[in-house]
Amino acid sequence: MSDQKFVNLTxxxxxxxxxxxTTILEAAKxxxxxxxxxxxxxxxxxxxxxxxxxxxxxxxxKLAPSCATxxxxxxxxxxxxxxxxxxxxxxxxxxxxxxxxxxxICDQAGECELQDYTFQEGRADSRYREPxxxxxxxxxxxxxxxxxxxxxxxxxxxxxxxxxxxxxxxCVEERGDRAHIGIAPDHDLSHPWxxxxxxxxxxxxxxxxxxxxxxxxxxxDRTASVCPNCSQGCNITLETRDEAVVRMKPRSNDAVNHxxxxxxxxxxxxxxxxxxxxxxxxxxxxxxxxxxxxxxxGAALKGGSAHVVAGASLSNEALWLLKQAAGVGKFRVxxxxxxxxxxxxxxxxxxxxxxxxxxxxLMGFSRADNPLAxxxxxxxxxxxxxxxxxxxxxxxxxxxxxxxxxIPKGLPANxxxxxxxxxxxxxxxxxxxxxxxxxFLQARPAQGLARPSWMALAGLAAxxxxxxxxxxAEAVFIAMAKTESAxxxxxxxxxxxxxxxxxxxxxxx
Amino acid sequence: MAITxxxxxxxxxxxxxxxxxxxxxxxxxxxxxDPHKVTVQYPEEKWDIGPRWRGTHRMLTTEDGKAKxxxxxxxxxxxxxxCIKLVPGVDAEGNRYPAVFDIDEFRCIFCGYCQEVCPExxxxxxxxxxxxxxxxxxxxxxxxxxxxxxxxxxEMWDPADPRGE
Numbered sequence: 001m002s003d004q005k006f007v008n009l010t011x012x013x014x015x016x017x018x019x020x021x022t023t024i025l026e027a028a029k030x031x032x033x034x035x036x037x038x039x040x041x042x043x044x045x046x047x048x049x050x051x052x053x054x055x056x057x058x059x060x061x062k063l064a065p066s067c068a069t070x071x072x073x074x075x076x077x078x079x080x081x082x083x084x085x086x087x088x089x090x091x092x093x094x095x096x097x098x099x100x101x102x103x104x105i106c107d108q109a110g111e112c113e114l115q116d117y118t119f120q121e122g123r124a125d126s127r128y129r130e131p132x133x134x135x136x137x138x139x140x141x142x143x144x145x146x147x148x149x150x151x152x153x154x155x156x157x158x159x160x161x162x163x164x165x166x167x168x169x170x171c172v173e174e175r176g177d178r179a180h181i182g183i184a185p186d187h188d189l190s191h192p193w194x195x196x197x198x199x200x201x202x203x204x205x206x207x208x209x210x211x212x213x214x215x216x217x218x219x220x221d222r223t224a225s226v227c228p229n230c231s232q233g234c235n236i237t238l239e240t241r242d243e244a245v246v247r248m249k250p251r252s253n254d255a256v257n258h259x260x261x262x263x264x265x266x267x268x269x270x271x272x273x274x275x276x277x278x279x280x281x282x283x284x285x286x287x288x289x290x291x292x293x294x295x296x297x298g299a300a301l302k303g304g305s306a307h308v309v310a311g312a313s314l315s316n317e318a319l320w321l322l323k324q325a326a327g328v329g330k331f332r333v334x335x336x337x338x339x340x341x342x343x344x345x346x347x348x349x350x351x352x353x354x355x356x357x358x359x360x361x362l363m364g365f366s367r368a369d370n371p372l373a374x375x376x377x378x379x380x381x382x383x384x385x386x387x388x389x390x391x392x393x394x395x396x397x398x399x400x401x402x403x404x405x406x407i408p409k410g411l412p413a414n415x416x417x418x419x420x421x422x423x424x425x426x427x428x429x430x431x432x433x434x435x436x437x438x439x440f441l442q443a444r445p446a447q448g449l450a451r452p453s454w455m456a457l458a459g460l461a462a463x464x465x466x467x468x469x470x471x472x473a474e475a476v477f478i479a480m481a482k483t484e485s486a487x488x489x490x491x492x493x494x495x496x497x498x499x500x501x502x503x504x505x506x507x508x509x
Numbered sequence: 510m511a512i513t514x515x516x517x518x519x520x521x522x523x524x525x526x527x528x529x530x531x532x533x534x535x536x537x538x539x540x541x542x543d544p545h546k547v548t549v550q551y552p553e554e555k556w557d558i559g560p561r562w563r564g565t566h567r568m569l570t571t572e573d574g575k576a577k578x579x580x581x582x583x584x585x586x587x588x589x590x591x592c593i594k595l596v597p598g599v600d601a602e603g604n605r606y607p608a609v610f611d612i613d614e615f616r617c618i619f620c621g622y623c624q625e626v627c628p629e630x631x632x633x634x635x636x637x638x639x640x641x642x643x644x645x646x647x648x649x650x651x652x653x654x655x656x657x658x659x660x661x662x663x664e665m666w667d668p669a670d671p672r673g674e
Contacts, residue, residue, distance in 0.1 A: 104581030104628045105605040213597050213605050216582040 009075040024066035024077055025053055033079055036088060036117040038202050039154040040067035043259045045163055050154050052117065054087045055079045063087050085121060092122040098133045098177065099203075100149045108204030110217030114152065133177055141188025143195045143209050143263055148180045151205035157181060157197035164260075164343030167191045181205070192339035192349055195263045199249060208247070210267055215241045223443035224251060224497050226430050228313055228423050229265040230336070231352040233432025235498070236261060238424055238443040244273045245424060245443065253498050256436065260341060262349040272424045272444075278407050279448020282417040290418075290449065290459065297416045298463025300399040301326055304378055307397075309371040311383020312354030314453055315428025316437065317476040318383065318420075319356070319363045320484065321457035324466050326380050328364040330371035332389070333357045350433060355423070359431035362486040362502060383420070383453065386410055403456055418460070419450035426452035427473040429495060431502055438499035439492060560664040563619040564637040566612050567662050568655035569630065576656050577631035580607040584623035584632055592616035593623065610652040614640065625665055633662035 005020040014031040026042070028035050038050035048068040055066045058076040063084060066077070078084065095114065103109045135148035158170045158181065169189060173182030183189070189197070198208045220239040227234040227248065234257035237249045248269050250261035281293035288296075300306075308329025310322055322329075333354045340348035357367070371384070375393040382403040391410030394400055400415040402408050405422045420426075425446040431437050446452065451459070454476045462468025470476045474492045481487040486502040494500055522528075549556050568576050580597035592615075598608030623632050637660040642648055666673060 104583070105579045109581070213580075213599050215597075216586070218586060219582065 007071045007073050007075075009071050009073070009077065011077045012079055018071055020071075022071050024055060024057075024064065024069050024071055024075075027071050028055075028066065028077070028079065035066050035079055036113075036121065037067055038113060038152060039156060041156050041200060041259075043164070044156060044159045044200075047155055047159060050152070051091050052088060054084055054091070056081045056084045088117075088121050089123060092118050093126070093128075095152050096122070096126060097128045098149065099152070100132060102150075105213075106147075106150065106204040107207045107212060108150075108201075108217070112204060113202035135180060138183075139209075140183055140206070142190045143267060144189045144198060145207050145209050145212065146181060147205050147207060150203050151181055152203055153179055153181070154202060155181075156200040156202070157206055160197055160200050161189075161191070161194070164341065165191050165193050165196075166342035167194075169194075170197075192264060193260060193262050193341045195266060196250070196260045199259070199261075211247045215246050220246065221443070223424075223441050225424065225440040225443060226355065226432075226438045227261065227265045228355040228430070229268045229353060230350040231354060231357055231433040232257070232348060232350045233355065233430055233436060233438055233499075234261050234265060234347075235438065236265075238269075240443050243444045245269050251497075255498065256432065256438075257347055258344050260344065260347065262339065262341070264336075264339075264349055272422060274406070275447075277405055277447045277450070278417055278419040279450060281419060281449065282415075284414045284416075290451070293416055293418055294459045294463040297401045297418065297460055298465070300378055300401060300416070301380070301460070301464040303399075305376075306378040306380040306401075307372075307375045308365075309375075309379070309381045309384050310360055310365050312352075312357045312360055313423065314356060314360075314383040315423070315426070315440075315473070316356065316359045316363070316431060316487070317428050317473050317480065318453035318457050319360055319365065320480040321454055321461055321468070321470075321476060322380075322382050323363055323365075325457060325461035325464050325468075328366075329380070330368040331357070331360050331365050332368060332371050332384070346434070352433065355432075356430045358433050358435060359429075359437075362431060362435070363484065381408060382457065384408065401460075403453070403460070405450070418456050419448060420453040420456045421446035421450050425450070426454070428452075428454065429477065432499075435486075435502040436499045437487065437490060437495055437502050439495050439497060558636050558638065560636070562636040562638075563621050563634040563663050564660075565614050565635050565640050565658075566617075566623075566650060566655055567633050567635045567637075567658045567660065568610070568652065569633060569662070570656050574656075576607065576610070576652060577629045578607045578610060578627075579605050579629055579631075580610075581605075581628060583626045583628065587622045587626045589620060589622065590616045590618045607652060610655065612650045612655065614648045614650060615645075621663065621665060624663060636661040636663055 006017045007020050008017050011028050011031040012033050016027055016031045018027040018030060025035050025040060035053045037053040039047045046068050048065050053066040054063040056078045057064045138146045140146045161170045162168045169184050169187035171182055172179055197206050219241050223238045225236050225238045227236045235251040235253040237251045238245055239247050248266045250257055250259055252259045280287045281290050283293050283296050306326045308326050310329055310331040312331045312333045333352045335351055336353045338348055338351045370390055372393045375397055377398045379397045380401045385406050386408035394412055400412055402411060402415055403418045403420055405420055423440060424443045427442050429437050429439050454473045458468040458470045477492060481490045488503055490500055570576055580595060585593040585595045592613040594611040595607055596609040598606055600606050621634050624634050
């Protein structure tokens with residue numbers, strides 16, 4: 001890398017220096033200029049089919065497609081000259097000839113690049129007077145619906161399926177104005193990573209069936225988060241409307257998931273909005289105040305060592321406080337099939353369907369198929385809802401404390417229940433299977449009297465006579481970074497929104 | 510300085526209230542018998558309101574009686590008073606339609622932005638001013654009420670000169 005040559009050029013009057021072989025479009029981004037483009041996507045191979053990124057390069061007679069032209073020493077690139085603007089305006093006019101005027105019912109409206117660039121550079125009206133071509137919409141299988149009329153044939157989806165997903169399911173069928181995206185015989189988009197074509201599509205041609213007609217793009221609140229559905233820890237944006245999560249979108253992070261998110265991850269969000277939640281602390285079957293419930297739980301923990309069952313989807317902060325309050329224990333991890341994305345190194349839907357199994361292991365918790373098997377007199381269950389678990393061992397326990405989002409099944413009637421927020425309702429960090437510590441932020445309010453898991457467990461630690469004086473998740477993280485060697489020297493600032501590798505985790509597994 | 514009082518000689522025949530009273534009564538009796546009426550005889554007679562009058566809403570319908578609205582969400586977005594509640598749905602033919610469309614006429618400030626922004630020319634303000642109800646909750650107009658009303662609608666601009674030139 002050190003012998004990489006840099007090229008100096010001028011873009012829109014700004015001097016930039018970029019590595020040799022960079023395209024003009026990427027170089028312009030470093031100069032703060034976004035050249036309009038459709039077919040180009042930094043995660044895909046260059047096609048140069050849309051002609052939207054034409055720019056004027058001085059001393060070149062013809063306009064250059066900036067996505068497919070590499071930079072040269074001393075080049076002077078002008079993006080907004082009249083010649084370039086006229087060319088792009090012409091491209092937009094041709095794209096809009098057969099594009100239906102159905103923005104009011106199109107899911108992409110508000111986040112549509114055709115809308116944006118037409119608004120910026122396109123004509124105000126059309127000169128085309130003939131009837132528009134019409135093709136019916138087609139169900140591509142999986143979560144994808146293809147609305148043929150809206151397609152601008154940028155072929156991002158074709159290249160993604162062929163080059164990245166490794167399943168040549170899509171192609172361009174027919175020619176000229178009859179061209180459309182076709183699906184190969186006996187294929188559909190049920191590939192585990194196929195729904196990424198919905199994100200890649202710059203217009204509303206490929207839309208998510210799950211999200212269809214649910215909300216408008218501009219009504220959504222967006223929160224940076226981490227996908228909780230497997231141990232890969234893909235970076236996501238949680239999009240909420242009226243305090244309910246309505247979809248999950250990938251957030252680009254070249255160290256984890258690039259631009260992608262698997263179908264199983266992105267569609268498994270309904271549980272975040274479930275309304276059968278535990279909303280108030282309970283002591284022996286009756287609602288109690290937080291103070292009373294924490295006092296009862298703390299008194300029980302002081303009475304002897306507790307058998308701890310942790311949830312593998314608790315945040316690092318909550319697991320560390322659990323360790324402070326009652327010591328380490330066991331956790332179980334739901335399993336599922338593994339589905340790699342061939343075009344991206346080290347990216348897969350992982351077999352461990354839990355967000356923070358690695359974090360729990362780094363903290364000293366151990367895996368068990370049935371973490372309740374060796375339960376003693378005092379049992380502390382945190383973040384595990386006991387679904388499909390043999391809870392017969394609980395019958396012999398004198399005290400069961402459950403810190404949970406929903407009431408676990410098979411608990412004795414005299415249990416102490418403390419409601420906590422789920423990951424979308426609190427702040428914290430997860431550690432993915434490669435040991436990357438990543439932050440997630442709060443996207444919706446906690447339900448009822450539920451507290452963030454770090455706050456509930458800090459209260460429990462204090463009630464058990466340990467240090468529980470923490471006022472924020474960040475304060476817990478700072479204390480954890482001091483005592484846990486894996487997290488030494490880390491802070492929310494250093495983790496940022498792209499994550500940071502935990503010490504010693506390295507590249508095991 | 511001593512306080513002094515100055516007595517003003519008033520012209521009795523000009524300043525007397527008696528004459529003014531009878532003059533006023535004369536005017537009253539004149540109008541009592543005069544057949545020419547100046548005020549509008551509401552409610553038998555109604556004032557002709559202007560074409561740009563902005564009153565309570567109406568939702569226009571297609572020929573088959575369905576609301577023209579496609580639930581695009583522009584009116585709740587543009588509404589400065591936040592008085593429109595819209596939940597989109599999909600009907601049996603796969604068309605987008607408003608599953609819920611409520612307008613709180615108490616919150617509405619009658620700016621007319623919803624009518625101006627509507628791409629389907631569905632929601633309109635009405636040329637209408639008789640809005641009395643027996644119950645406060647009846648001022649939240651639902652889709653049934655919005656589509657069943659028949660009063661004239663506001664003309665935001667002159668159809669012959671839409672750009673105001």
